[in-house]
Amino acid sequence: MTDAQRSGCPINLSLEVLGDKWSLLIIRDMMFGNRRHFRELLTKSEEGISSNILADRLKTLLEQGIITREDDPTHKQKGIYSLTEQGIELLPVLAQMAAWGYKYLPVTEELGIRARLLSEGGPKMWAEFMDELRESHLGAKRRRRGGPSVGERLQAAYESVVNGN
Amino acid sequence: MTDAQRSGCPINLSLEVLGDKWSLLIIRDMMFGNRRHFRELLTKSEEGISSNILADRLKTLLEQGIITREDDPTHKQKGIYSLTEQGIELLPVLAQMAAWGYKYLPVTEELGIRARLLSEGGPKMWAEFMDELRESHLGAKRRRRGGPSVGERLQAAYESVVNGN
DNA sequence: ACAACCAGTTGCAAATCGCAATCAGTTAGG
DNA sequence: CCTAACTGATTGCGATTTGCAACTGGTTGT
Known part of the structure; x- marks a missing residue:
């Protein structure tokens, strides 16, 4: 993840974060489909994202402060992803x-x-x-x-x- | 330009058309910067798009009905790009x-x-x-x-x- | 013990991107 | 005319990103 910073325009900066074919779909599924786990996002989406892309995008969204991740108390490996206020907006x-x-x-x-x-x-x-x-x-x-x-x-x-x- | 059609979800379909780092920047420059010619879009943008990408995106936006192109009467090679109602929206x-x-x-x-x-x-x-x-x-x-x-x-x-x- | 499930990772071929150089036709200036 | 600058692109090529499938290391339920 290199920070390109092509310009300080708000639209450009938004596109540098979200300007691809998957990031907003993940947000969409978290918002409207209530998907909160990796597996849910991977298998229960209409479009069929692949696991490496999903892992990469979740990482980026975490770094950008759009989502957070916490451990699921019911399962040591499960993580629960949540939208931040920035993500909700x-x-x-x-x-x-x-x-x-x-x-x-x-x-x-x-x-x-x-x-x-x-x-x-x-x-x-x-x-x-x-x-x-x-x-x-x-x-x-x-x-x-x-x-x-x-x-x-x-x-x-x-x-x-x-x-x- | 293959029509992928990953799903019939409106957000997904929008992203299939506009989900990249340049398309919306071109629309932005046409809207707010009043860029209407290839050369204006190429050189007068903050981010510095390259000519092959610009040509490709303009073609796609034309095919999608988001912009139109007409000949410039003052110059046989110049084209004037305009937003359609779909693009304005x-x-x-x-x-x-x-x-x-x-x-x-x-x-x-x-x-x-x-x-x-x-x-x-x-x-x-x-x-x-x-x-x-x-x-x-x-x-x-x-x-x-x-x-x-x-x-x-x-x-x-x-x-x-x-x-x- | 064992199968199913969990969140990822890895390898690799294909597609796309970004940059620079180039192209052919058009126009303006001398 | 002749030429230089300008027009909308196109081409070649290395670097990056994508998509698919297989795989990893660990956890859970039976």
């Missing part, structure tokens, strides 16, 4: 990217439903979801709201499509 | 990415000022800027507003920082 980036992809690219119905809901929900829903992530990844206390969480609503919508309404 | 993605980079990465003051203004301006300012881009890239008529345009304001702020207030 990538949600708006992913949400905008998902909205753009949903609008212009050949998205399948099952995998597009989350993007549609998140786009329709707008920044207010994003903020609510980020609060939920702060609870599950940072252990932060969250002001409870009535009804199902954003995460639950997204998951329910996905399953609804898969099971044919 | 990448602005929110870039804006969120810039805001994140501005907050968490070692951004220089000169190159960060645009990100700060755009972040503070929020979606309303983005929409206004996108309307300006529709005018300059698509030839669309725009409802004129009083005062300087968003593009002018961003440029003025940048120069103000460079010249030491």
Whole structure:
């Protein structure tokens, strides 16, 4: 990992960290799929990342302070990966990217439903979801709201499509 | 350009098109730097893209419908690259990415000022800027507003920082 | 004891990247 | 005209990154 530093432009610096085909997918799976272990990220993703790439990206994301790793008390070899606040704040980036992809690219119905809901929900829903992530990844206390969480609503919508309404 | 199609997820599909270190920088320069010719994109960027990569990315962006190319009437070899509506709608993605980079990465003051203004301006300012881009890239008529345009304001702020207030 | 599971690592071929040199056509100046 | 500078690229080549498969060393459940 050599720090290139091509320029001090915020977009360029972001791309130097996240500008590849896998890093944001890992973040996506941690956010929306609740994948927290190496094996979950490796096998339960749509795209099929290979283990060496996954190991390399997790290392980079750790170094960049986007995720953290702690030992799983139930298994000496397992690690639990969590998003940091910095990582959680990538949600708006992913949400905008998902909205753009949903609008212009050949998205399948099952995998597009989350993007549609998140786009329709707008920044207010994003903020609510980020609060939920702060609870599950940072252990932060969250002001409870009535009804199902954003995460639950997204998951329910996905399953609804898969099971044919 | 093989169409991989790893999955129909909107985030994945977006990354298959834009997930590299240069594509979004080219879009950035077309949006904020008003670069419209090959040579401008090649030489007037902070990061120094090489000509073969630039040619390849422009080709891909053309194929994807994110930009268009037309002949420059003043020079038989020159082409004018323009953003399509699809390309213009990448602005929110870039804006969120810039805001994140501005907050968490070692951004220089000169190159960060645009990100700060755009972040503070929020979606309303983005929409206004996108309307300006529709005018300059698509030839669309725009409802004129009083005062300087968003593009002018961003440029003025940048120069103000460079010249030491 | 043994099979399944865990987080990675290694080896290697293929693809991509980055740099410099080069190309052929176009334009401006003398 | 003639030439020099400029146009959008293309080519060659070494270095890096990727993708795949096999493998490692350790842990857990039966």
